[in-house]
Amino acid sequence: MAAEIITDTQSTADPVDAVFALHRGGKMEIRATVPVRDADDLSLAYTPGVARVCTAIAEKPELVNDYTWKANTVAVVTDGTAVLGLGDIGPEASLPVMEGKAILFKQFAGVDAVPIALACTEVDEIVETVVRMAPSFGGINLEDISAPRCFEIEKQLQERLDIPVFHDDQHGTAIVSTAALWNAAKVTGREIGDLRAVISGAGAAGIAIAKMLVAAGIGDVAVCDRRGVVHEGRGDLTDAKAEIAALTNRTGLKGSLVDALNGADVFIGVSGGTVPEEAVASMAPGCFIFAMANPTPEIHPEVAHRYAAVVATGRSDFPNQINNVLAFPGIFAGALSVRASRISEGMKLAAAKALAGVVADELTPQKVIPSPFDERVAPAVTRAVADAAKAEGLARI
Secondary structure, rough: OOOOOOOOOOOOOOOHHHHHHOOOOOOOOOOOOOOOHHHHHHHHHHOOOOHHHHHHHHHOOHHHHHOOOOHHEEEEEEEOOEEEEOOOOOOOHHHHHHHHHHHHHHHOOOOOEEEEOOOOHHHHHHHHHHHHHHHHHHHEOOOOEEEOHHHHHHHHHHHHHHOOOEHHHHHHHHHHHHHHHHHHHOOOOHHHHEEEEEEEEOOOHHHHHHHHHHHHHHOOOEEEEEOOOOOOOOOOOOHHHHHHHOOOOOOOOOOOOOHHHOOOOOOEEEOOOOHHHHHHHHHOOOOEEEEOOOOOOOOOOHHHOOOEEEEEOOOOOOEOOOHHOOOOOOOOHHHHOOOOOOOOHHHHHHHHHHHHHHHOOOOOOOOOOOOOOOHHHHHHHHHHHHHHHHHOOOOOO
């Protein structure tokens, strides 16, 4: 049943009604940063004064970063094909999420962001559209674009643009998951290199998490899709899955997710569905369970705690929430602060290490990742990303 839209006279005591009340008129607006009170102000902010700035930028294009909003503004771009847990709901229906993303950029890292919902879904159309509007922005945050198109879109944009392009559904999830796993290992006296992980879900998030765990030194990791373990012997793999098959599953596992979980140290769920409790019970003693599907985790925390030393979810009402807001604001703030030409793998790993470090002296099994409202997070990630960009020669200031 479709949700009922409330009128101004309806009570907002009901949580659903309160949601609609909050969204009425949208969640954001554009405000001027300079006054326009009289003719003098107008002549400075607009014509004739503005012509001098335009001419200066035309003669020296890099000045656009000093004299416009570009250097601190990100486009949050979607085609509405993979919105939260709602799937392909279209560009208009995606706008509340994109607005939400934009206000999180501003609240947590002071980065301005503009929601852009595109009425096209072909890879080439999306790429060409973003390339054409890129001069207005200092970075591009790709959001809620379905796999496998998201991989190619990000790749092409990274090749064609000299500003950061970041698909948060992939890399934000991977960064936060890796940080949590590092701390889970630390709090239980283990090394990440001794762990075997199983990822349920071979979409954008699952593949990105696998790549980052390999870069972080995981002992082994296997990725599972609906047909079971992704391995090189399968003849039905997409290009993205074939690439990840070559990087993972060193032990040569085959079969189902349930088969792969037998003796595994880590479960990471980014797929939905339900994992049978008997499969959870077959995992190694003291295992880690990161069941991140929303609103229903693949393994409910009540079940997970019967077997696991550390449990994380994607929900805010359980400890150890794996939330992308811990990553993307600081990542863009760091990249923009040094005018980085792109966001590298090294910058992503630096972000994960910084995020893990925020609570390094406060670790418990119920706290392996900071709260999204921990005010230390964004500054720590910002500094780490900026430093990594400089070290890699990607910074321009």
